[in-house]
Amino acid sequence: MAYLGVDIGGTKIITAIADGEGRVLCQENFHTPREGGPEAVLAAIETSFRCLMDTHNIPQSEVQGTGIGCGGPLDPYAGRIEKVVNLPGWEGLLLSQYFSDAFSAPAFLDNDVNLAALGEARRGAGINISNMAYLNVGTGIGGGIVIDGRLYRGNGNAAEFGHQIVLPNGPDCPCGNHGCLESLCSGTSIARRAREYLEQNPKSIILESAQEIERVTGAHVSHAARLDDELALKIWKETAQYLGIGVANIINILNPGRIVLGGGVVMKNIDLLFEPAKTVAIARAMPVLARDTEIVTAELGEDAGVIGAICLAMEGL
């Protein structure tokens, strides 16, 4: 028996095949085709799966199911994409049907960050935790909620932790709103805030290493902060305040056994972001609730999503 899993991102795709116990047998990472629209992307994923199956002698008859992770919003029950900000032309696409037809086995679709949460719950930082919240801080901020050991989807798109409003008159957010956690703490937002500060006060190691304001990224802010640059330290301190408030709100609303923080911005900045945000979260959540919630880093790295997709293929919705 075999299960297929795919994590479809705006820039990168990961495919994997697992055995009947869900152990990953093989995996392929490749760039998302930039031309040819969704048809080209789906064809590339199908080709990847078929090559992996050929190489590892897995006949199609052994495929029991496919799990698909993709950016949302989407309708997991219909297996349909609603709107993907960074994949234009995907609206209305019946992703599950494409793969169930291609491999003659059930296919299931869910939000990529939900699947990263499922991956962490089954194989990573959330093993044996009944109620878990997962927060992914990368280019954007996404989340996933596990309740009683199962993904909680609400009406299909729950756990948009990145779009909780933590600063009513805060900056514009890619979602169209403003003051969302994502508009303050995502990698993109950290870089934008750094550029705004540099316009006012260009004396900073951030600008020395980036050379031009337009080229500043979160990595430059991290680098400068580790050299004790005042502006960079201020930016990280503010970021940790907002992220800590976002985590405190999750504690007060969900009171989960564990909150798992993952994504590149967290994992590359344990010292500058994760630890300070954890301190803020514990200080600003209700004490009895904070006492019961552990705050930890993710364990599966960028494979969390595809591992979750394999779990989805095995478990169904």
Added chain:
Amino acid sequence: MAYLGVDIGGTKIITAIADGEGRVLCQENFHTPREGGPEAVLAAIETSFRCLMDTHNIPQSEVQGTGIGCGGPLDPYAGRIEKVVNLPGWEGLLLSQYFSDAFSAPAFLDNDVNLAALGEARRGAGINISNMAYLNVGTGIGGGIVIDGRLYRGNGNAAEFGHQIVLPNGPDCPCGNHGCLESLCSGTSIARRAREYLEQNPKSIILESAQEIERVTGAHVSHAARLDDELALKIWKETAQYLGIGVANIINILNPGRIVLGGGVVMKNIDLLFEPAKTVAIARAMPVLARDTEIVTAELGEDAGVIGAICLAMEGL
């Protein structure tokens, strides 16, 4: 068969007895004894139950269970109070045990607002809704979450919607934190904000009707707003903005089928608070998620908690 339910508040207690189908047979409302500590309160509740049972010819052998609602935080699984802000001396009290001993039947404890949520889910505004969030805006702000038709408790104290932080540098909150939704939108906070504005600008119908700044309550702010008083309208507009953000955050995190708003401050101000907050919530939640979540007012009024307590007695934790 009979079930007992009690809703214990800082100023008022409601007891009720229901038949085997959970239909309320009789109910008593009385003031919470101010002297004698928890012993006096528990004795008064037990006496109330025994009088109701005598009057309605219900022998103790018919009592199948007791449901108890009380302010939190508390440990529902141990049936123990952790800390009740407005009932000093209750820390550590084993409430469930008291009633299971008294009536020789199982007794279950939960947060009073959780039980109001359960009441609304079973008999009020949330009937047949799988995933529901309940927000009670009164003296304070509490909440309840129903998932797959059952109360979601997390580690025991989930759904503290009133203590989500919506203004990082906002006013002090009774919980010890600051900038919580409760610190801006509870009845107490509306009155406090009104008094602060009146110190700066005493020309308002609010002050005319309250006569002294210290006596201003939310009711004075409502009265003045309905007479088109500029300051009062501004206060309600701000309150609706913050409450709408709190509701938008619940939509984005839980994506429930329905959000039920109850409590005196909402129910007495449908025009000034509920409708404007609903508009803000829909505007500030993610559109796909807001589309799937109905926002409605509660239906059971102040009996929601005791009806939920009867449901808890019947269903257990």
